[in-house]
Amino acid sequence: MSEEIRIGVFVCDCGTNIGGVINVPEVVEYAKTLDGVVFADEGKWICSVDYLNKIKESIAQHKLNRVVVACCTPRTHEPIFKSTLKEAGLNPYLLEFVSIREQSSWVHRSDPAAATEKAKELVRMGVAKARLLEPAEEIRLPVGKEALVIGGGVTGMSAALALAGQGFKVWIVERSDKVGGLLNKLTRIAPLDIDAESFLQGIIERVKAEPNIEVLLNAEVESIEGYVGFFKVKVKQGENARELSVSTIIAATGMNEIDPTGLCGYGKSPKVITQLQLEEKLKRGDLGGAKKVVMINCVGSRNEQRGCCNIGCLTSIKNAKHIKELDPQAEVFILHRGLNLKGMDEVYLKDAMEKYRIKFIKYPDDRLPEVSEEKGGLTVKVFDLLLGEEVKLSADLVVLTVALQGDESVERLKGLLKVSVNPEGFYQEAHIKLRPLDFSTDGVYLCGAARSPKGVRESMEEAMGAAMRASIPMARGYVESEGIVAVVDEERCVGCGLCTKVCAYSAIRLKEVEGGKRKAEVIKAICKGCGTCAAECPKDAINIIHYTDQQILAQVEAALADKPSEKIIAFCCHWCALGAVDVAGVSRFEYPPNIRIIRVMCSGRVDTRFVERAFELGAAGVLVAGCEFPTCHYISGNYKCKERIEKLRPKLAQKGYDPEKLWTVWLSAADGPKFVATVKNMVEKLGLRR
Secondary structure, eight states: OOOOOEEEEEEEEETTTTTTSHHHHHHHHHHHHHEEEEEEEEEEESSSSSHHHHHHHHHHHOOOOOEEEEEEHHHHHHHHHHHHHHTTTOOGGGGEEEEEEEEIISSSSTHHHHHHHHHHHHHHHHHHHHHHHHHHOOHHHHOEEEEEEEOOBBBHHHHHHHHTTTOEEEEEEEESSSGGGGGGGOEEEETTTTHHHHHHHHHHHHHHHOOOEEEESSSEEEEEEETTTTTEEEEEETTTEEEEEESSSOOOOEEEEOOOOSTTTTTTBBEEEEHHHHHHHHHTTTTTTEEEEEEEETOOOOOSSOOOSSSSHHHHHHHHHHHHHHHHTTOOOEESSSOOOOOHHHHHHHHHHTTSEEEEOOOOOTTOOEEEEEEEEEEEEEEEETTTTTEEEEEEEEEEEEEEEEEETTTHHHHHHTTBOOOSSSSSOOTTTBBBBOSSTTTTTOGGGGSSSSOOOHHHHHHHHHHHHHHHHHHHHHEEEOOEEEEEEETTOOOOOHHHHHHHOOOEEEEEEEEEEEEEEOTTTTOOOOHHHHHHTTTOOEEEETHHHHHHHHHHHHSSOOOGGGGGEEEETHHHHHHHHHHHTTOOOOTTTTTTEEEEEEGOOOOOHHHHHHHTOOOOOEEEEEEOTTTTTSSSSHHHHHHHHHHHHHHHTTTTTGGGGEEEEEEEETTTHHHHHHHHHHHHTTTOOO
């Protein structure tokens, strides 16, 4: 016998934030008429401790087994209400959240009647989904106390020391025959200009003295299998290979200079060198008799292909000062596009100018200095922006501050780690603001110059941060995944393997079943619940707990139950798109009330069936809103969504629907104005009554 659905609806006044615009008592009375609702109530502040206790009492008193809260954004308050349900003895996934503040009262305050009607429909949509909610459980996965650090530079060693100091076993895998990375090539470390060799030796001695650290030199990672808490890593060291069992992995692979051949005379004259090649001369204390040195910054960077290298200005000033210390009579020019003072203070720059008499010339972005050989020497032509004219500098030595790129190992390792890399060869973090030292793959972290060009101090700081991130699951002894995960209907599954290819987390694999057939299987511990696999499955054999096909379609149908020709259905990802919606609300940006938002965790979850069903029911238009490219909370969900939508357009035309009524917008979480402009433009283009 199936369970009787008993839904409780709790509508918040939010002081005057909601109640000052929306007729909340009217919304409450309307909620009582909806199928499955046995109790509805109005609260002034339903997130307050007193009212949360009232929700728990109401759950017990009215035997509620589903709860709908209509208040603010789920992005901030959903965890509070989930905890309340749990305390009341209900599974927290039996909660549906409706945002009537950010999506109605704040953005339609000039039209209270329309805001009230929209709030009622949003509640209707929430109740429609709530009727189909099912319990879900977090998955707990054990995590051990062993870590792998890929890269034995100062960043990798710093991360290893931080982990080992907490009692964790750490292996450092280094490709070369010694640790230290680029620090082996430096003479000094700016901005304190301390001796690089002494500093490095101090760190190496600490690593050697640490019993929890084992360093594998001349070693490379050959394969990585598994997931957080259970990584199996095969390492090849010379002719030997060994398998390591680790719980977490840190990538600290470093960076290299790009080859500037063809730029500013590099490759034509041995007197044109890079900053790293200059470091070798400075180590020997021999500039080869050079009395006039010209440094050219931003060679191969700060252009359409690459941004600022972050550390070039500091490096050039540091090395220019060193040249002047070796030979106070030497002339040193630094040609730059604009000094990036990151990593240095004004005193450091002032000393370079006044104490060391280093000369600075700013040149235009579109006119890289030219270097030529004349009469056995070098001539540098540069347009001086301050003088407004071209000047010629004679030089015995030209030093190029070139762009930087990720280590050459990155291209191979990205596939093993199942992570993303940007065009400059640096690893991409899960989210630049929310998870800057995490990869999207749980249990794998990054730091230092593996992430972007940076100096020694910043690299070591990031190493500490990555080590702390990696230590959290190891210290706790387990990780818990969300209950929002993919599930496979084996009867429908034909084992095509498409889901395994689109899953950015390798959370789906094919298993052999009786009869020699293959079926998809979800590794729930590492599934993120983005839903891309469900939307891509040609047999509809995959569903996402809490965001099932049936639940989303029920919301579509509830939204279009009245006046569908005046409604726009918007599928918004929980992260950036809904963030933009919230920003529009917080900013009180008003837009037409025609839009009805359906939340999905990722735009990759938007199935073509959802769009087609909306048009079948007479929707005026459909908007799909996801994360701004190239970012996505789920790595590639927005890319998959975009491909799917483009393929859908001609199919809509074949079925008699106007494909021009299907819109997409890609947003950052701060893009409230862009979201508002999209809605207004869509309403106008579709000819809807505001």
